[in-house]
Amino acid sequence: MTESWATFRADFGADLHLDLTAGRGLRAGLVEALRDAARSGRLAPGTRLPSSRSFAADLGIARNTVAEAYAELVAEGWLTARQGSGTRVAERARPRRPAGAARARQPAPQWPSYSLVPGTPDLGRFPRAGWLAAARRALTDAPNEAFGYGADARGRVELREALAGYLARARGVYADPERIVLCAGFVHALTLLAGVLRARRVREVAVEGYSLDLHRELLTGAGLRTRPLTVDGAGARTPDLTGESGAVLLTPAHQFPTGVALTPARRAAAVDWARTTGGLILEDDYDGEFRYDRQAVGALQGLDPDRVVYLGTASKSLAPGLRMGWMVVPPGLLDEVVAAKGRTDWTSSALEQLTLAEFIRSGAYDRHVRGMRLQYRRRRDELVAAVSGRVAVSGIAAGLHAVLDLPAGTQGQVLRAAAWQDLALETLSRYIHPESGLPPREAGGGGGGPPAPQPRAPAPGGRYAGRPGWPAPPPP
Known part of the structure; x- marks a missing residue:
């Protein structure tokens, strides 16, 4: 041929x-x-x-x-x-379907009309005009070498320098640009860290008893055991950390999903454990900019930059579709993380990095965060007012979700009513570590901004039965 x-x-x-x-x-x-x-x-x-x-x-x-x-x-x-x-x-020469290609038409996916599932900012408020202006300036000023493959696995120095200033000012992070590694979001960062920990012969990572299953699965997929820490009103019980764990993954500023903050005593216990055992603290600061009742508490990393890996992203402050995240890595870990990233680099583009750098330097990022903080606070206040006298709202006034503590025995009824009203909710039970022994709490989550749409299934007669796994709606 x-x-x-x-x-x-x-x-x-x-x-x-x-x-x-x-x-x-x-x-x-x-x-x-x-x-x-x-x-x-x-x-x-x-x-x-x-x-x-x-x-x-x-x-x-x-x-x-x-x-x-x-x-x-x-x-x-x-x-x-x-x-x-x-x-x-010829116009008559229409393509023919190969034999067996005819298939039944698949129904179009349907989505709930209202979603309070946590995890996504208000995507409709992405600062398009400001981002476009920053992109134009960044593109105009970009050096020719920015269009190449890139020689530094840590990412563009312009963004690392801009982030160092911002994180030090807004989150109290000790952030030398040389120690910042850019990545494509938190999952990318955790993937790299899991591989490095495994190469260091770490066998176990402590995680919060209430935590995101995706993160736990990523760690176990890398060959690491996960041991749950009990979570109470003071956050994760860090005094329970032992030498068996080589690292611990924490959400100190706003525990996900319970919404509590790690107390000063628990913070100190985590740092003491890391110094005593040589362990590492992986700090997920996923929504640290959004505290509504007081000045935001600084990052845990500031207590010991040599034992804490700080992880942040633009997913909550701007949009997850940017695939932009960063790590501030201790000196003793930096070479290994950079080497791991260089082997499997799938980070965001250099032009996106330069655009975010310009967006931060120009002050547009601060203005956007301040504006969204007001929006999310207003929405949370409206949610709290709407349920006042019916259910209690627990957790600190922060972030993009709230936790409603339902009266005992009412969770099923609330979920059925929500499904009937075309409203998507989630319960805390889906976030429980399977080995934690924690009982499912009678609680439902609510969001500050529209989260990702969730699939739903139509019920007989066109009524809504909720997404797969939801209870059926109440009878008419």
């Missing part, structure tokens, strides 16, 4: 790959290849073919061979040839 490339430039300048079957002669092979291209739809009806002269030159064959092939296909009805219009694929 010989293969040739033909370039059609008359209509759209696209390349068409033709397989000319060996042993059948050039003309017969060309006829069959063009017929197959028209039949399958690779050559759409109305497409203008190149002249026989230019097509012959592309294929490296005689012009007469192409002309004869065109003439045969015109006679069969696959092509049309008119003076002044050239040779085109």
Whole structure:
């Protein structure tokens, strides 16, 4: 089988790959290849073919061979040839579905009308105009080498410098630009750290008893055991940390999902454990900018920058679709993290990094965060007022979700009523570590901004039964 490339430039300048079957002669092979291209739809009806002269030159064959092939296909009805219009694929040459390709039409996915599932900021308030202005300035000022592959696995120095200033000012992080590693969000960062810990022969990572199952699964997928720490009103019980764990993953500023803050005594206990055992604290500061009742508590990393890996992202402050995150890494871990990232680098583009750097330097990031803090605080206040006298709201006034403590025995009723009203909620029970021994709390979560849509399933008669796994709605 010989293969040739033909370039059609008359209509759209696209390349068409033709397989000319060996042993059948050039003309017969060309006829069959063009017929197959028209039949399958690779050559759409109305497409203008190149002249026989230019097509012959592309294929490296005689012009007469192409002309004869065109003439045969015109006679069969696959092509049309008119003076002044050239040779085109006939309109009647509609592609046919291969045998067995017919499938039942799948119903379009349906989404709840109202969603209070935590996890996503208000995507409708992404600062499009400000981001576009920053992107233009960044693109104008970008050095030529920014368009290359990139020599530093830590990421663009412009963004690392901008983040160092911002994190020190807004979150109390000791952030030397040389110790910042840019990544494609928290999951990317945790993936890298899990691999480094495993290479260090760490066998166990302590996690909060209420925590995101995705993060636990990522750690176990890297060959690490996860041991749950009990979570109470003071946060994770860090005094229970032992030398068996080589690291601990914490959400100190706003525990996810219970909404409590790690108390000063628990913070000190975590740092003391790390210093005594040589362990590492992985600090997930996922929404540290959004505290509403007081000045935000600084990051835990400031207590001991040599034992804490600080992890932050733009997913809650801007949008998760940017795939932008960062780690501030202790000196003793930096080389290993950079080496791991260099081996499997799938971070955000250099231009996005330069844009975020400009967005921060210009003050637009601070203005956006301040504006969203007011919006989310207003929404949370409205939620608290709406349920006042019915259920209690626990956790600190912060972040993009709230926890409603339901009266005993009412959770099922509330979920059924929510599903009936086309409202998506989540319970704390889905976040419990399977080995924690924690009893499911009678609580439901609410969000400050619209979270990711959740699939739902229609019920008989067009009524809404909720997403898969939800209880059925109450009878009419």
